[in-house]
Amino acid sequence: MATLRLEIITAERKMFDEQINMVVAPGSEGVMGILPHHTPLLTALTYGELQIKKEGEDDQFVAIGGGFMEVQPDHVVVLADAAEYAEEIDVARAEEARRRAEESLAKAREEGIDFARAEAALRRSAIRIKVAERRRRRERADQRSRPSSS
Ligand code: ATP
Numbered sequence: 001m002a003t004l005r006l007e008i009i010t011a012e013r014k015m016f017d018e019q020i021n022m023v024v025a026p027g028s029e030g031v032m033g034i035l036p037h038h039t040p041l042l043t044a045l046t047y048g049e050l051q052i053k054k055e056g057e058d059d060q061f062v063a064i065g066g067g068f069m070e071v072q073p074d075h076v077v078v079l080a081d082a083a084e085y086a087e088e089i090d091v092a093r094a095e096e097a098r099r100r101a102e103e104s105l106a107k108a109r110e111e112g113i114d115f116a117r118a119e120a121a122l123r124r125s126a127i128r129i130k131v132a133e134r135r136r137r138r139e140r141a142d143q144r145s146r147p148s149s150s
Contacts, residue, residue: 001035001055006080022053033126041071047123049131061086063131089128098125
């Protein structure tokens with residue numbers, strides 16, 4: 001199976017650099033699936049979930065907080081404003097961020113709340129909760145498929 005090199009870089013770290021089979025990324029104009037030998041392109045990314053497919057492994061999910069993606073036929077570079085693996089996400093923090101954003105949006109009409117900012121915060125928190133939830137679901141499924149020790 002053909003592979004391409006995927007790098008995911010944030011201001012803080014290079015979080016991923018491996019040969020993979022496919023990446024599905026949250027492009028600003030829609031979700032994009034990138035396979036090896038793709039036409040070169042440069043695109044903005046929005047808040048969303050990035051999915052990494054690698055033969056013989058479970059798909060990995062990363063919450064992306066916007067950025068850019070450069071595609072070359074055998075190499076994809078994601079420069080993310082923020083990025084977390086499912087297992088790194090602090091769900092309580094994301095739920096608190098969602099609560100704050102919802103509160104701001106509810107008050108937006110009466111007070112001088114920055115609507116776009118509150119909406120962006122709501123989307124970021126919702127993506128984090130969704131990506132973290134995927135991991136929890138997988139863990140539950142793994143537990144069910146494992147033979148009981150008793
Ligand atoms: P908060 O209001 O909770 O700070 P935010 O959406 O404003 O959230 P960002 O500006 O997107 O946060 O990210 C700031 C940094 O904090 C980034 O490094 C990001 O990876 C990290 N981060 C934000 N929320 C979480 C979370 N729930 N779990 C783990 N890391 C997080």
